[in-house]
Amino acid sequence: MAQIVIKNLRKEFGAFTAVQSSSFTIEDGEFFMLLGPSGCGKTTTLRMIAGLELPTAGEVYINGTEVSQKPASKRDIAFVFQMFALYPHMNVRKNISYPLVSQGMPRDQVRAKVQEVAEILGITALLDKPVGGLSGGDRQRVALGRAVVRDPACFLMDEPLGALDAEFREHMAQELRALHDRMHATTVYVTHDQLEAMQMGDKIVVMNHGVVEQFGRPQEIYDWPATTFVATFIGSPAMNLLPFEGMVGNGATSVTLAGSEVQIPKMIGGDEGGLVLGVRPEHVHLDDAAGYRGRVMAAEYLGTTQIVTLDTPLGQVKARLSSSKLVTVGDSVGLRFDARSISLFAANGHALISTANQRVLHHG
Amino acid sequence: MAEVLLQTVSKSFGRQTALEDVSLTIPDGAFVVLLGPTGAGKTTLLRMVSGLDTPDAGEVFIAGSSMRGLPPAQRNVAMVFQQYSLYPHLTVRENMEFPLKSPLLRTPKAEIDRKVGEVAEILQISHKLDNKATALSGGEMQRVSIGRALVRSPNVYLMDEPLSSLDAKLRADLRIELKNIQANLGATFLYVTHDQIEAMTMATHVGVLDHGRLVQFGTPRQIYEQPVSIYAAGRLGQPHINILPADLFGPAPSGATFIGMRPEQIQQGEGQDSLVKRVEHLGDQTRLHLAFKNHDLTTVIDAHTPLRAGDIVKIQPLRPFYFDAAGTRIV
Numbered sequence: 001m002a003q004i005v006i007k008n009l010r011k012e013f014g015a016f017t018a019v020q021s022s023s024f025t026i027e028d029g030e031f032f033m034l035l036g037p038s039g040c041g042k043t044t045t046l047r048m049i050a051g052l053e054l055p056t057a058g059e060v061y062i063n064g065t066e067v068s069q070k071p072a073s074k075r076d077i078a079f080v081f082q083m084f085a086l087y088p089h090m091n092v093r094k095n096i097s098y099p100l101v102s103q104g105m106p107r108d109q110v111r112a113k114v115q116e117v118a119e120i121l122g123i124t125a126l127l128d129k130p131v132g133g134l135s136g137g138d139r140q141r142v143a144l145g146r147a148v149v150r151d152p153a154c155f156l157m158d159e160p161l162g163a164l165d166a167e168f169r170e171h172m173a174q175e176l177r178a179l180h181d182r183m184h185a186t187t188v189y190v191t192h193d194q195l196e197a198m199q200m201g202d203k204i205v206v207m208n209h210g211v212v213e214q215f216g217r218p219q220e221i222y223d224w225p226a227t228t229f230v231a232t233f234i235g236s237p238a239m240n241l242l243p244f245e246g247m248v249g250n251g252a253t254s255v256t257l258a259g260s261e262v263q264i265p266k267m268i269g270g271d272e273g274g275l276v277l278g279v280r281p282e283h284v285h286l287d288d289a290a291g292y293r294g295r296v297m298a299a300e301y302l303g304t305t306q307i308v309t310l311d312t313p314l315g316q317v318k319a320r321l322s323s324s325k326l327v328t329v330g331d332s333v334g335l336r337f338d339a340r341s342i343s344l345f346a347a348n349g350h351a352l353i354s355t356a357n358q359r360v361l362h363h364g
Numbered sequence: 365m366a367e368v369l370l371q372t373v374s375k376s377f378g379r380q381t382a383l384e385d386v387s388l389t390i391p392d393g394a395f396v397v398l399l400g401p402t403g404a405g406k407t408t409l410l411r412m413v414s415g416l417d418t419p420d421a422g423e424v425f426i427a428g429s430s431m432r433g434l435p436p437a438q439r440n441v442a443m444v445f446q447q448y449s450l451y452p453h454l455t456v457r458e459n460m461e462f463p464l465k466s467p468l469l470r471t472p473k474a475e476i477d478r479k480v481g482e483v484a485e486i487l488q489i490s491h492k493l494d495n496k497a498t499a500l501s502g503g504e505m506q507r508v509s510i511g512r513a514l515v516r517s518p519n520v521y522l523m524d525e526p527l528s529s530l531d532a533k534l535r536a537d538l539r540i541e542l543k544n545i546q547a548n549l550g551a552t553f554l555y556v557t558h559d560q561i562e563a564m565t566m567a568t569h570v571g572v573l574d575h576g577r578l579v580q581f582g583t584p585r586q587i588y589e590q591p592v593s594i595y596a597a598g599r600l601g602q603p604h605i606n607i608l609p610a611d612l613f614g615p616a617p618s619g620a621t622f623i624g625m626r627p628e629q630i631q632q633g634e635g636q637d638s639l640v641k642r643v644e645h646l647g648d649q650t651r652l653h654l655a656f657k658n659h660d661l662t663t664v665i666d667a668h669t670p671l672r673a674g675d676i677v678k679i680q681p682l683r684p685f686y687f688d689a690a691g692t693r694i695v
Contacts, residue, residue, distance in 0.1 A: 037531075167401065167558070170604075177642070181642070194532075195646065198644075198645065198646045198647055199644055199646060199651075217645075218645045218646075218647070219645035219647065219650075219667070219668070222645070222647035222648075223647075232533075234647065235647050235648065236532060236536070237536060238533070280647075280648065281648070282648045282667075297540075298540050298543065298544070300539070300540070300543075300564070300565035300566075301564050301565060301584055301585060302561065302564050302565065303564060303588045303600060303601055303602075303626075304626075304627070304628050304664075307565070309540060320648060323585075
C-alpha cells in the first residue's frame with residue numbers, strides 16, 4: 001500500500017529533455033494511468049518512480065519518504081514490463097516462487113503464497129507446466145503472478161497488454177482491473193491507448209513532449225480537456241476542433257461561427273483573436289433549424305450508433321448519431337451543438353475557463 | 365473490376381484444416397471484409413484468391429474465369445499485407461510507380477505521374493514522395509505500400525490487415541479514404557481484419573469465418589442485428605454481447621439454452637434487481653458491469669450516470685436473442 005507524490009520531476013538525456021517538470025499525486029490504492037503518444041516521457045516517468053532512472057531534478061515520495069536517488073531494490077515496488085520476461089527453463093510454479101525464494105522465505109510459506117496468487121489469477125492448473133507451451137495470456141498471468149506474489153507497496157506496469165490482439169487485450173484489461181479491485185494495491189500503468197486508460201484508470205495523467213497536459217478523473221478529462229492536445233488525444237473519434245477568428249468577453253454565452261450564433265457555457269474571463277471551438281461527436285446533432293451548416297461526406301455504421309462526417313465552413317466535423325437516423329451522403333444539414341458541453345480554446349491551445357469547466361480546471 | 369467466386373474451396377496444411385468447403389460470391393464492386401479470430405482461415409482465403417496458395421479442392425473464379433493453375437501475376441490482383449515490403453533502395457515515388465512501369469502495362473509517363481500524385485494526396489504522403497523508402501516511419505511505409513496497390517486498376521484488391529500497424533487517428537482517416545476510393549472506383553475489395561470497427565464501417569458485406577467454415581455472410585447490419593449464432597453475434601459489438609442461461613430472466617422459448625443480449629437489448633429501470641459492480645467511464649458512454657443471479661453482464665448507460673458501484677439497478681431483456689445448446693440462433 002502506498003501513496004506516491006511526484007514533485008517537479010525532470011529528466012534530461014544530454015540535450016534532450018524527456019520530462020520537463022512533472023508534479024502529481026497518486027493516492028494509496030489508486031489505479032493510475034500515465035497516458036500519451038510515444039516519446040511523451042511517460043515511460044521515463046515510470047522508470048524514475050521505479051528507480052531504474054535517476055531524475056535530473058525533483059523528488060519522488062513513496063509513503064512520505066523521498067526516494068528519488070535510491071536504487072530500485074530499496075523501493076518495495078514490482079515492475080511488469082510489456083514483454084513478459086519469464087525464466088524459460090523453469091515451470092510456472094518456480095517462476096512465481098522465484099522472488100520469494102531469493103528473499104529467503106521458508107518453503108512452506110512460499111508454497112502457500114504461490115497457491116493463493118495462482119488462485120487469484122486462475123492459473124492453479126498450470127502451476128506444474130513448463131512456461132514454454134503457454135498461450136500469450138497465460139504467460140502474462142504468470143508474469144503478473146510473479147509481481148503480485150511479493151506483496152509490494154505498488155505495481156508499476158509498462159504497457160503490459162501492448163503485445164496482445166484487440167479482443168484478448170480487452171479481456172486481460174478487465175481481468176487486471178478486477179485483480180486490482182480485489183487487492184487494492186497502488187498501480188501505476190503506462191499506456192498510449194486512450195481507451196485502455198479511460199477503461200481501467202481511476203485517474204489519468206496525459207503527457208505530451210515531456211509535459212503534463214492534464215491530470216484528473218477519466219470522465220472529467222474527457223468532458224473538459226485542458227488543451228487541444230488532450231481534446232484530440234482522448235476520445236474516438238476525437239473532439240471536433242473548429243478554428244475561428246473572434247472575441248469572447250467575461251460572461252459571454254455565445255460565439256459567432258461563420259455568421260451563425262452558437263451558444264456556449266458562460267465564460268469567466270475573455271480572449272480574442274484565433275480561437276478554437278471544441279465539441280465532442282456525441283454532442284453534435286442534426287437540426288435543420290440550426291444556422292451552422294455542413295454537407296454529409298460519409299456515414300459509418302457502428303451497430304448502436306453511426307459516425308457521420310460532415311464538411312463545414314470551419315472544417316470537418318464528426319457526429320455520433322443513433323444508427324436508426326437516416327443520413328444521406330451529399331445532403332446539406334444544420335448542425336446544433338449541445339451548448340452545455342462546448343469548450344473554447346485560445347490560440348496557444350489552452351482551454352478558456354467557463355462556468356462549465358472551472359471546477360475541473362480549477363484555476364479560474 | 366470484377367466479381368470473385370469461390371466454389372466449395374477446401375485447404376489443409378498437414379492435419380490442420382484451414383478452409384472447409386467455403387462457397388462465397390464477392391459481387392463486382394463489393395467491399396467484403398472477412399472477420400474471425402486468429403486461425404479462422406481469413407488469410408488463407410485471401411491467399412486462395414491471390415494465387416499464393418492453391419485449393420486442395422474447389423475452385424476460384426475471377427471475372428468468370430477459372431484461376432486454376434494461374435500464378436499471382438496472371439490474376440491481375442493487387443495485394444497489401446500487414447507487413448509492408450518496400451524496395452529499400454528506391455524513393456517513395458519510385459516504389460509507387462513500380463507496378464505501373466511493368467512492361468506488360470506500358471503506362472505513359474504523364475499518366476504515371478498523375479496517378480501517383482493523386483494517390484499520394486489521398487494517403488497524405490505527397491510531401492514524402494522524394495524521400496528514400498527507408499527514411500519513413502512505420503505508418504508512412506504502410507501508406508506507401510497501400511499506395512502501390514492503389515495506383516493500379518486490378519480485378520480485385522486484396523488487403524490483409526493493412527491498417528493494423530497505424531496509429532488510431534490515421535487509421536480512422538484511412539478507413540474513410542479506403543471506403544471512398546472503393547466506392548468511387550467501383551472497385552472490388554476483399555479485406556481481412558481483426559478490427560470490428562473496420563468491418564462495420566467499411567464493409568458492404570461481412571463474411572464470418574469459424575475454424576475454416578463460412579458461418580454467415582451479409583451486411584454489417586444483418587450480422588449485428590440478425591446473427592445466426594452466438595459465435596457470429598460475438599464478432600461485432602462493443603461491449604461484447606452478454607450470453608446467459610436462457611431462463612435466467614423468466615420462461616424461455618422451447619429449445620432455447622442461452623439468451624443473448626447486446627447492451628441495447630437490456631432495458632434498465634424495470635424488471636429484476638441487479639447489483640452494479642463497476643462503473644467504467646469511457647467518455648462518450650459509460651459501461652455498467654452488473655451482477656445478476658451469480659452471473660456477470662455488461663451494459664452501457666448515459667455518460668454522466670450518477671450510478672456507483674454497490675447501487676441496485678432493475679433490468680429486463682428487451683427483444684433478446686435466443687440460442688440452442690449448439691449456439692445456433694432460434695428465430
